[in-house]
């Protein structure tokens with residue numbers, strides 16, 4: 563049996579290990595912490611569950627198949643989650659005026675009629691510049707900005723349009739599924755099911771172990787954050803380490819609040835908040851209106867942070883709660899009292915999808931890597947779990963083709 567080592571047991575490491583084990587490899591999976599899952603996990607409180615980071619995957623055929631393979635019953639969003647709010651002085655389902663909407667249509671429709679390539683971003687163009695060029699300033703500020711910052715955790719003035727929108731212009735076939743999926747007990751169910759499937763397939767999971775690259779033989783998949791990958795490769799592959807080291811990391815904080823009473827003014831997925839209002843929150847997820855079985859007590863998750871705002875993570879709990887209470891009143895106009903909370907601070911957790919990452923990403927393609935070294939993680943194919951899952955399958959194919 564051929565051996566392969568995988569370093570890092572977050573979603574990337576777990577899913578690529580599963581694919582490799584299924585292809586007949588003997589997989590050794592190394593994880594420096596005491597548990598698998600990386601950013602994924604769920605805290606269970608007497609008031610309901612609180613996700614530590616991601617709360618769902620985009621539902622694709624592959625994500626659906628993964629749940630089926632793991633024997634996990636998927637949970638789909640509630641009808642109420644179809645309503646989404648964008649903040650413009652107050653939460654609105656559509657933040658543009660009639661004339662601003664007409665102006666947006668006048669800009670986009672002719673380009674779409676000519677073919678969507680006319681909307682393609684330019685190299686080294688920020689999302690903000692792309693938006694202003696093609697959608698106009700208002701749609702950029704009140705729609706594109708909050709939507710993208712809600713996913714990438716950073717202001718669109720720094721985000722790369724090619725990295726983020728480029729894949730939309732390459733996608734060939736539309737997936738038959740839409741929406742999101744998660745598991746009834748939260749993302750920890752998915753992590754537990756992945757861990758069990760790996761152990762059943764004979765994958766050797768080494769917790770509390772950060773191996774030295776030089777000690778490993780055979781192909782190695784480095785499935786850590788970009789920052790950890792840079793540190794890991796420093797002594798054996800200094801050039802690769804230097805390229806990885808150019809990727810800037812951003813920090814995010816996810817704060818789940820349980821209230822004694824539900825706010826009923828805004829029943830939907832959540833509300834995204836544009837910059838320029840002197841508000842720190844990037845967005846709020848109204849969990850009880852998104853997922854079934856999460857309404858034991860009404861709860862919301864507030865997301866804060868980003869590359870420029872990483873110092874927010876240094877605030878003590880008391881100050882975080884005070885800040886959110888103030889912003890919650892300004893945004894939602896509500897002041898229900900708090901039953902419980904969970905704060906997860908993710909320092910340097912996510913890659914900043916900026917122009918610098920755009921510049922280095924082509925250098926991280928497999929043909930430029932040392933032989934037998936494979937990179938995986940949220941700085942390569944996309945930040946979301948479904949994209950990571952797609953890459954797990956592609957990487958496993960590639961490794962089987964070369965080393966199988």
Ligand SMILES: Cc1cc2nc3c(=O)[nH]c(=O)nc-3n(C[C@H](O)[C@H](O)[C@H](O)COP(=O)(O)OP(=O)(O)OC[C@H]3O[C@@H](n4cnc5c(N)ncnc54)[C@H](O)[C@@H]3O)c2cc1C
Nearest residue numbers: 570572573574594600601615616617772790939940946947
């Ligand atoms: C607040 C927040 C909300 C999010 N929401 C969503 C969402 O709703 N949907 C979605 O699709 N995505 C979401 N994401 C993004 C998604 O969660 C991440 O992109 C994804 O979980 C990253 O997985 P990963 O395996 O690449 O990295 P990680 O989860 O960071 O895993 C890397 C692992 O490598 C280990 N490691 C590091 N160094 C070493 C070493 N030297 N040796 C061994 N092990 C090592 C770490 O301990 C860790 O376990 C969210 C992210 C955040 C922060």
